[in-house]
Amino acid sequence: MFGLAPDIGIDLGTATVLVYVKGKGIVLKEPSVVAVNRDDNKVIAVGEEARRMLGRTPGNIIAVRPLREGVIADYDVTERMLRYFLEKCGCRRFVLRPRVMVCIPTGVTSVEERAVRQAAIQAGARQAFLIEEPMAAALGAGIDVSEASGSMVIDIGGGTTDIAVLSLGGIVCSTSTRIGGDKFDEAIVRYVRREFNLIIGERSAEELKIEIGTAYPANNSERAAAIRGRDLVSGLPRSVMVTSRQVWEAIQEPLEAIVAAVKGVLERTPPELAADIVDKGIVMTGGGSLLEGIDKLIARETGLPVYVAEDPVSCVALGTGRALGMLHVLARSRN
Template sequence: MASADIGIDLGTASILVYVKGKGVVLKEPSVVAYDRDTNKIVAIGEEARLMLGRTPGNIVAIRPLRQGVISDYTITEKMLKYFIQKAVGRSYFGRRPRISVCVPSQVTEVEKKAVEDATYAAGARDVSIIEEPVAAAIGAGIDIYRPCGNMIVDIGGGTADIAVISLGGPVVSASIKVAGDDFDEAVVRFMRKKHNLLIGERTAEEIKIKIGTCYRRPENITLDIRGRNLVTGLPKTVTVTSDETEEALREPASQICEAVHSVLERTPPELAADIADRGIVLTGGGALLHGLEELLEEKTGITTMTAEDPLRAVAIGTGKYIELLSEKNN
């Protein structure tokens, strides 16, 4: 039996694995918990995420990928091996899998090589590296090989990748290190400044998902949040409104709008005309932030829509990329 073709969306916040013929079979947080004393890995994925900010001194829960780039090579390799085995089963049924991995569009050759080496070490027979916006476009169902411009804004956990794609590759692209994690950090800072409340990144993410917005909502919704009062040092509950989150998220959201603007400024006129017709497509977990479509439309004057399955678009595109490559080479 032939080996499986696998696509891996190697994200800062979560890792998704796509297996040919089965679709996305695994989505887990890219978090690893290991014991400092023995250097052994205690937990990987969801189990490790629950430990973030809640571990004793000798156990550390870390994210081995920062802003889409490997910051801890050995742990990333072990994490990849674990996820590949979990997705495909321990025995690879004959030959080792062909794996395509996506990376942010502006990574250096050294960073690309690190991803490639880690994937080979995790058990790949063949590795192809694909840029995130291209994968996102394939996953969003866009025919990237046609000679017309498509603009993709992929907002992940660590980076936001913006690209104008035509004839199978990015014509103009930008990658900024402002994304989902920065939304969380902005919420943490805001809560500290406005309410004297210290909250963790998991609570900040909960606020972002449940009531967060970067464009004023028609109705103001609230959420009760528990944290530590910085004045008394005791636990305290505060009611947060969606209008407050708009204030908190204003800066990172406007940085993303500025990056989109600068890519549009560098886009050749023919492709810019295509984008004005076809609109901007948002993918990635950050695309789920309420009000982002409206904000981009207001700033650029171009229709903006979110892909059907923004969270999985990159993983699906990465997996389909191998199929597209083999079709083109035949």
């Protein structure tokens, strides 16, 4: 019980934090939300309990998401959230603190990198390593990144979409666009406000996206769901029916941006690696890849086979854990 702590991998996501402990697998999956009392700056709740408070708190309590678009927006709250999650995983029982691998979006600045590493160490890590999200996602999806062959990964998270072509344990070309599940939710909120004169919260928009959202509407699969909110004109609560085609119309802009980013990476891919991708196809990971039909949309736009990983939400967390065992192979992992 007391001794060397196991290696830990953390998927520090904008929407969800997943923690992987070596030998145990994924032990924690909680929303990255913290409820803070404004009066004394004390943390009241973290994770799922805090998420239930979003948009429902009295004036002196604020429920915040300390990560925005894949990077730390509030350093102090992020550090306290990480400390809480590491304690929940039982890290305080060990004399020697754990080595931690944390994922970051591709293309973050050195200041943002330092903030993530420092937050992990302050929260209780002995050593903090960083790994780019598409690399972690590829490892978690079971792709052999060490071979001299091109693999392409699209990781659609809550705050960012990371797209990369990998070969020989490194990233050959990549892009990170600050569009993810949150932007889909914001687009639905705007659409419902514009079309129905109804104000809804982002949590309601997310539930609508999960229930009937689609990126590739089929002719015979029109579905509808009720959404409740506040009428813009009367100010009274009201409910309206929204169809899957209307949700599809609402999220056109972020979908087009993701497709454009995928095409941009393919255009920069060296010819030999492009040939490998034609054979292997593209692997999709992250919670955003669960949006119905998004794989079909990208397959239609690129002409390449597209596959969604077996457990897309857990891929990055699994990959961070596996990466600690192969630091010597990962050319782009940094201590």
